Amino acid sequence: MPTKEDLLRLGWDPRHFIDRATHPAWHASSWPVTGRGYEQLGEKAKYRLPHINHQSILIAVASNLWEPGCWWRLQDMLRYTEQQGYVVALEELDDMSLMPYDAIGIMRSCGATLALDSGVEWCFMVDTDVKLEEDTLVRLLQHDRPVVYPYLELKDDFLSSMAMSSPKIVPHTGLQPVVWSAMSAMLFNVKVFNCLPPFAWWGHDYHFAQCLAHYGHRIHVDTDTIVELTKGPARNLAKSWDQLWERFQLMFERIRSADRERGAPPDFDPVFGDGSVDKDGVYWAIQQWERLGLNGPMQHHKKPEARNGTENADS
Amino acid sequence: MVQKTPTREEYLAAGVPEDVIVDRSDHPMIAASTWDVSALDMKAAGTTLNYHLPHIRPASVLVTPIGNLWEEGAWWRLQDMMLTTAVAGHSVSLQEVRDASIFSFEAIPMMRWSASMMARDAGVEWILMVDNDTLVEKDTLLRLLAHDRPVVFPMLEDLEQRWPRIIAPLSSPDVIEKGQGLVPVRWAAMSCMLFNTKIFNVLEPTAWRGTDYLFAQCLSYLGHRIYVDSDTVVKVVKGPTRHASKEYDELWADHEKMWDRLRFEYRDRRPPPNFNPLKDDGFVDKDGTYLAMLNRVARGRNGHWKEVDAPTN
Numbered sequence: 001m002p003t004k005e006d007l008l009r010l011g012w013d014p015r016h017f018i019d020r021a022t023h024p025a026w027h028a029s030s031w032p033v034t035g036r037g038y039e040q041l042g043e044k045a046k047y048r049l050p051h052i053n054h055q056s057i058l059i060a061v062a063s064n065l066w067e068p069g070c071w072w073r074l075q076d077m078l079r080y081t082e083q084q085g086y087v088v089a090l091e092e093l094d095d096m097s098l099m100p101y102d103a104i105g106i107m108r109s110c111g112a113t114l115a116l117d118s119g120v121e122w123c124f125m126v127d128t129d130v131k132l133e134e135d136t137l138v139r140l141l142q143h144d145r146p147v148v149y150p151y152l153e154l155k156d157d158f159l160s161s162m163a164m165s166s167p168k169i170v171p172h173t174g175l176q177p178v179v180w181s182a183m184s185a186m187l188f189n190v191k192v193f194n195c196l197p198p199f200a201w202w203g204h205d206y207h208f209a210q211c212l213a214h215y216g217h218r219i220h221v222d223t224d225t226i227v228e229l230t231k232g233p234a235r236n237l238a239k240s241w242d243q244l245w246e247r248f249q250l251m252f253e254r255i256r257s258a259d260r261e262r263g264a265p266p267d268f269d270p271v272f273g274d275g276s277v278d279k280d281g282v283y284w285a286i287q288q289w290e291r292l293g294l295n296g297p298m299q300h301h302k303k304p305e306a307r308n309g310t311e312n313a314d315s
Numbered sequence: 316m317v318q319k320t321p322t323r324e325e326y327l328a329a330g331v332p333e334d335v336i337v338d339r340s341d342h343p344m345i346a347a348s349t350w351d352v353s354a355l356d357m358k359a360a361g362t363t364l365n366y367h368l369p370h371i372r373p374a375s376v377l378v379t380p381i382g383n384l385w386e387e388g389a390w391w392r393l394q395d396m397m398l399t400t401a402v403a404g405h406s407v408s409l410q411e412v413r414d415a416s417i418f419s420f421e422a423i424p425m426m427r428w429s430a431s432m433m434a435r436d437a438g439v440e441w442i443l444m445v446d447n448d449t450l451v452e453k454d455t456l457l458r459l460l461a462h463d464r465p466v467v468f469p470m471l472e473d474l475e476q477r478w479p480r481i482i483a484p485l486s487s488p489d490v491i492e493k494g495q496g497l498v499p500v501r502w503a504a505m506s507c508m509l510f511n512t513k514i515f516n517v518l519e520p521t522a523w524r525g526t527d528y529l530f531a532q533c534l535s536y537l538g539h540r541i542y543v544d545s546d547t548v549v550k551v552v553k554g555p556t557r558h559a560s561k562e563y564d565e566l567w568a569d570h571e572k573m574w575d576r577l578r579f580e581y582r583d584r585r586p587p588p589n590f591n592p593l594k595d596d597g598f599v600d601k602d603g604t605y606l607a608m609l610n611r612v613a614r615g616r617n618g619h620w621k622e623v624d625a626p627t628n
Contacts, residue, residue, distance in 0.1 A: 001481055010479065016560055025559070046488045047499040049535050144499075146538040167365050168320075177366040177463075191538035195517045213368045216465040216513035216539060237344075238335045 040085035060111030063095035067230040075285035100251035105202035180209035359404035375406035379430035394607035419573030424523035502531035
């Protein structure tokens with residue numbers, strides 16, 4: 001930076017020196033940023049606009065009907081992500097489906113609106129049949145792109161593995177642009193939601209990608225960040241009429257009555273392992289989430305005493 | 316890299332029921348999709364077709380100069396850039412945007428907004444907005460297009476250098492070192508900008524009315540970020556205007572000068588300094604205006620340009 005003397009020699013009018021806070025061209029800019037988010041940005045801070053919660057993420061899960069092994073993996077990913085300096089919130093979205101999956105569009109739209117309104121910078125939407133890895137979210141965040149999905153793998157489903165995106169892509173080929181991709185796990189910069197109408201979420205994978213593209217956004221799949229799905233797409237059209245309705249009834253009962261799969265990792269050691277298991281057998285990767293977790297901000301209408309801590313105080 | 320599609324036999328071997336194999340055009344899962352895209356456009360779009368959604372003119376570009384008050388050398392450079400881009404297979408259109416300023420530059424936001432609407436309404440895939448004081452290179456547009464990003468600006472080199480760059484930066488962070496590839500920035504001077512036109516489906520008209528920072532903020536609000544291509548450098552004849560650094564009388568004298576220039580000044584549309592009408596591509600019309608085009612076109616062996624004045628040679 002040149003000194004005042006340097007500038008005077010160059011013919012600069014002294015009135016244009018912005019060397020005091022009372023100067024007409026001086027503007028206050030003070031942001032009480034907390035946590036490690038800004039520090040975590042590193043070089044990216046140079047080009048980012050201000051944010052009060054840099055590197056904060058809302059994980060919005062479409063329902064709570066977890067497939068085996070998916071909940072504890074999500075918990076471990078949360079812990080790892082926080083350990084890297086990110087701030088992570090988790091919200092399971094209410095499933096109001098009468099027919100299975102019919103509310104997914106509403107749930108995702110609800111997740112996007114929640115992310116916009118809650119002041120986070122990123123939103124990771126994930127389904128309950130995704131086996132996340134500890135570093136999945138951190139790897140996706142590092143791209144700093146508006147829309148990035150991990151690569152989806154279906155180990156035992158030949159047909160589905162061929163049709164998770166267009167073009168069909170293969171693992172370990174870096175960040176690949178696609179026309180559309182299955183929506184099982186998606187990382188968004190929440191500003192993307194400023195463009196999207198709620199109806200964008202209501203439809204198939206192609207329709208959603210088309211809505212993104214309409215506003216200049218493209219999906220990229222990180223083929224080096226791989227997550228496994230426990231099952232492939234529903235493919236209702238491949239079922240007979242009776243099979244279809246049998247499945248609908250089964251799902252209806254599961255949604256209403258089945259206890260949720262929130263168990264600990266298979267080899268979890270409650271004494272020496274990280275995390276804890278609560279009285280209902282639910283695994284929490286960080287113990288304080290046990291209190292916050294199932295009675296978080298969006299659940300206060302159900303259990304208000306949990307919000308002010310009186311429930312825990314009593315117990 | 317793309318996976319291969321399995322054969323019918325492979326599907327059957329994998330237990331896929333025969334009636335769900337989509338291998339005939341009367342199958343319930345077949346949706347017609349026929350787009351009359353020219354071979355030239357497909358060639359220009361190249362591998363981006365693998366992952367782009369359909370477009371009737373993929374890789375087409377509208378070039379919209381903001382005004383027609385060309386600084387010396389800017390017009391012929393733009394013409395040569397368009398020719399190079401067209402020769403590479405792109406459809407390139409040009410539309411100078413009419414200047415409605417009473418006070419110098421005051422209409423620029425409206426002109427840029429107008430250009431954005433024109434691009435959207437005209438069905439092109441890309442738009443390059445360029446100011447009249449920008450000296451583009453032949454390959455500027457091709458280089459920017461190659462990134463296939465929603466918003467890319469070239470790196471600017473201020474020839475005027477009225478003030479030290481550290482006081483008058485052209486972006487934040489200021490991109491001054493060439494050869495760093497694409498550099499994300501908070502904002503950048505808006506002298507030359509390549510956009511995918513889909514951006515304009517959601518950008519508010521008021522985004523154009525303000526500072527470079529405000530414009531970048533409006534893009535950011537939609538999840539879009541400006542990237543400066545530090546490998547693609549264009550010179551600008553003049554640095555930012557910075558009216559606030561002028562005395563009151565100086566400010567109004569400048570406005571008056573621009574008022575007269577806008578109304579009366581002959582536009583500088585001359586050819587390159589050493590232009591040879593017999594050997595070089597392009598021609599000069601009766602008013603001395605240079606139009607770049609291949610010689611075989613300029614000399615009338617192709618009907619495309621016949622409505623323009625006949626070549627003088």
